[in-house]
Amino acid sequence: MRKISPRLIYFFGALGGLLFGYDTGVISGAILYVKRTLDLTALEEGMVVSSVLLGAMIGAMSIGPLSDKFGRKKMVMFAALIFLIGSLGSAFSPEFITLVLSRIVLGIAVGGASALVPTYLAEVAPAKMRGSLTSLNQLMVMSGILMAYIINYAFSGMAHTVSWRWMLGFAAIPSAILFIGGVFLPESPRYLGRIKKFDEALAVLNMLREPAEAQAELQEMKDADEVELGGFKELFSKFVRPALVIGVGLAIFQQFMGINTVLYYAPTIFKAIGMGDSASLMGTVGLGTVNVIITAWAVRVMETRGRKEWLLIGGVGMAVSLVALAILTNFAATGIMSYVTIVAMAFYLIFFCATWGPIMWTMIGEVFPLAVRGVGVGFSSLVNWGANLLVSLMFPVLLQHFSMPIIFGVFAVMCALASFFVKRYVFETRGRSLEEIEATLRDRANVAEDDSVVAGTTPIAH
Template sequence: MKIKISNSVIYIFAALSGLLFGYDTGVISGAILFIQEQMHLDSWQQGWVVSSVLLGAILGAAIIGPMSDKYGRIKLILTSAVIFFVGALGSAFAPEIWSLIIFRIILGVAVGASSALIPTYLAELSPSEKRGTISSLFQLMVMSGILLAYITNYAFSDLYTGWRVMLGFAAIPAAVLLIGALVLPESPRFLVKDGRVDEARSILEHMNKHDKSAVNYELAQIKKQAEIKSGGVKELFSEFVRPALVIGFGLAIFQQIMGCNTVLYYAPTIFTDVGFGVQAALLAHIGIGVFNIIITAIAVAIMDKIDRKKMLIYGAIGMGVSLLIMSISMKFSNGSSVASIICVIALTIYIAFFSATWGPVMWVMVGEVFPLNIRGLGNSFSSVINWSANMIVSLTFPALLNYFGTGSLFIGYGIICFAAIWFVQFKVFETRNRSLEDIEAELRSYKGVEKLQKDICTQDATTKA
């Protein structure tokens, strides 16, 4: 099997699902301002329009993700592209709220499938010394999609039915993804499990720039792990997988209950609450999006130079402090332009810390920690947990915002950020510069499990020293 495209093109096309992921979850932040007015939505209906894509994401991650262990990564990426296309056009032409919700659920199926498939696919294609950088391209594309959504929101905000264009625009990158996925190579890990070793070798040679020794070593490791029979739910919850499961479960929940996506979804609403007009709020949103792209690009560049745990801890500190400052400024924003500016700056810094740390690192680590024979299942489980937490937070946010007010609500999210520091410090083990097979081999030995826990303690002691 001869691959005719460069590694860079492969990584970019594979990560393109992230752009759709970001666009379809971010575009609603501006569109909801117009949908709410035209369809006369109350706070709970508003929450359902926003959160319906998340319900679909739970279904997509739970159903399509595990199928990748049986049918391969590429076939399901193609399937996701088709679902993206159908969901985007359906949302654009929805005549009333319930059909809009149904098509956004369909769209969410593709979003959830991508979140389970792409981090795994990128991790399995990339060399261990570059895996963090390459896997985090997914998050860079997510933030690029969010920026594209912000620009689209602003560009069509003067049209009465502009929200339909905002939602339907996603069909264009969906079509590009569908074409691009046709030329992507299959995961060499899946090919070895499927008995297609020669194809796997050819792909590994291409991805490792024909370094024969690196290819032979990696292929030998993959063959050893592939001999283990595919596992199911029982193995996912077995003792040796437990450290990986705790990481997947914990990071997935904390990433959401820190309030990150409520800020991304409802930022224009937050801006209008502190005194901005609708147009000014959407324009400020674009500025935040540009800043986030820069920050995420920096994170991609340094992903394999800084330990994953350090990035998560420093990110949680920055996010927590930013939220507390934002909350205080919101309490004094009435009639105060200075307080409003401080609020916007704090919100921007908060999203920047998320974009540089918890945004990419969570997906990178979920793609790394699970054993090959249940990797699709493990990633899907983590994605289901992540999207479930996302849906609960997003669905309840408008009602909580009405009850507590913007100032008090974000204090709670800030406290959760500081709780996440404890979790990372004591429950997460380091994966940087380790091959997927090395991580799995350590998990599969009882002593390995003990060693992982000792590694956590050792890393903690070193950090404190």
Template sequence: MKLSKNLIYFFGALGGLLFGYDTGVIAGAQLFIQQDFHLNEAEIGFVVSCVLIGAIVGAVLISPLSDKYGRKKMVMLTALIFLLGALGCSVAPNVFILNVSRLFLGVAVGGASALVPMYLAELAPASQRGSLSSLNQLMIMIGMLIAYIANYVWRLSPIGWRLMLGFAAVPAAILFIGGILLPESPRYLVKIGKVEKAREILLNIRTKQETEAEIKEIEEQSKIEQGSIGELFSAWIRPSIVVAFGLAILQQWMGCNTVFYYAPRILMSGGSDSTSAIKTQIILGIFYVIVTAIAAFYMDRFKRRTVLTFGALAMGLSFFALSFAFHVEANNNGFHLLTFIFIATYISSFCATWGPVMWVMIGEVFPLKVRGLAVGIASLVNWAANWTVSVSFPVLEHSLGDQVLFIIFGIVCMIAVIFVQKFVFETRGYTLEQIEEALADGNTKELNVKGNI
């Protein structure tokens, strides 16, 4: 089959769309799940966040499994697990079965979030790999927007939340079919000795000269001995560990997925009814997609440190303003304009900065020898941080109130500004080899002086 680049990106985008849909759909569905199953704050918090426990498992397992059985088979497996998990959620007779189905779903979410970008990067031309992280973030936002629309369409149905959760089976089925049609990763084929098959696949999407150069590069890279856990934590790599793990934790502790998962609850706490909250979320979703698309275009025009610093600052100020808005609009009925504005400014700041840039940097800061292992562990840390915030939010909201909680998130954002300035070294404008050389020489701070902004 003649493989087009557009087809590669389409099926890769579905991985991000699935992740985004699941993140967005639970935001609206939880309102009705809590009513149907009579759940308290801690119980609904676990329903929302248990998918993240599965995601941690999926993120840990997918790398060794894809190395052993191939990327193609694992893409199909994660799509199948996602499909079965979505169907399980849609027919769950009680909260226990719902949680089991969401744990199952989480394994696919965690696996796909790591596997699909890797599979894409190994198939896509080198000149287009840099845009994949931004494309993935954009498709996550589109998936969330589709979920918000699904929440609104089925909000009045007696089985509405079941339809909302079950609809995820449709893109999962398309991704499974795509897994059948798409070829295996050339890098995996070279690794297991099937060089001619890899060459045949590359010739469909590269020139002959590009194919031979890439085959040679893959063969050379496959000879590099992979680093161990011990090497990952050696002194010269420690600056990379601090950057990657710090960014992975702070991205979640600054409240990003809390707002994604619980936006309707936040809006209802501000005085909106459930229908108005879900309508407002659709408007926010459209705004998220537009901002993310613009950010994807401009991302490489500014230093990573600059983007992260201004992003954290803007998110922190948005949270402080949101806390003030809740105080001012506490007794107002109807649409709460200030609450809407500051949720929008927070999320747009995240989508334009920490959303895509954090993942780009995690892939840039590590030496080749430990990069695969390190990125996998950093992903696990990010999922774990996501879970700790998401599972605790309903309880903290109930005990502390939204105004106090938003101030806490705002303070964390300010801590992130300090962290970026003190510990994060610049990667934009440098080759991966130059970054590795700076690590080896212990001169990562010298990377911060290149360019203007």
């Protein structure tokens, strides 16, 4: 097996996140020109934005489980090809229906990447670095969003009939890079171990660990219970249920906090507070830069605190920031007030990028047992994209019927509920191997069965 630098493995392993970010972020600027070119209604505007999310739900639920069967590497390359097709289709769309269909295709790749990247990074990362390395996914997502904002601004000077085509079509370039990089990526050692290719698994581990650590980790994989590929029946079993609650709960709350609404519609929000098209796009570049810087910081400090503690800090911080936004947007946004509003929005994004952004994807990549990891991460991603679809599709309509202060206030309440959920249901995974996390799930299932026997009930077999 060809030896590759660990840095390159982690980089290309996370590169799908860049496309994930670019293709979800680029529409925030492109939609300003698309709706003028194609004369879109408010509902059609919402459909163009949210169509990628519909595709993402399909991709998350199909490509994730397929990676359990065919391997993580092949599905990364497959997703890169879909990225390429969807990007070019969007750029050359002659009318509304073709654009929506092209963005659904693009969404399949986005959803697939959202399930594949956390899984792959969690399976190649050492336990002591897994939080930081899987957070590379979110760093790439935020870098992709920033790149989209910069590209939007760069092409904003062109005629509105062609500028959005360049914005949407630019994603073809990183798509091709991801496909080429995928050729050189090694397969996940956990996947290789599950299909009993232990020699190949050891070769990959030797690229990423010291020899003694690689041997010890391989032995852990061999000593684990016999792993047979599981499906939805196993995903909903008592053994997996605590992981499923964590994955689904975090996925829902991450969207109901309103993050992607702010990211998608940042230029629209800036225009609503009195800024022009060009100034709105430049404002999003500034916010995107803050996001990347904070996410890079989060990668460095992720392992200094537990996952639960970071999530609680983020939930409270976002709630306070959203309350501030609700108050600020209740006043006329002129002069200095416009910039104060941007600062409040920046603080909201900072708390998200440092906590819920990377940690949600980190936890769904590590909390599920190996036998159902692809299905579990895929299902959690499906729920995440479904919640994303619901929120983003309704946002233009909500803007027509409710004021921004009310909308931000609702999101603040969601942040408070999310913090309660974390306190009650999430268990700590920092610094533990994937096998140790799986053992915790088995212990919890056994305790639950023992409790049911004491209570005079029949335990459920698993």
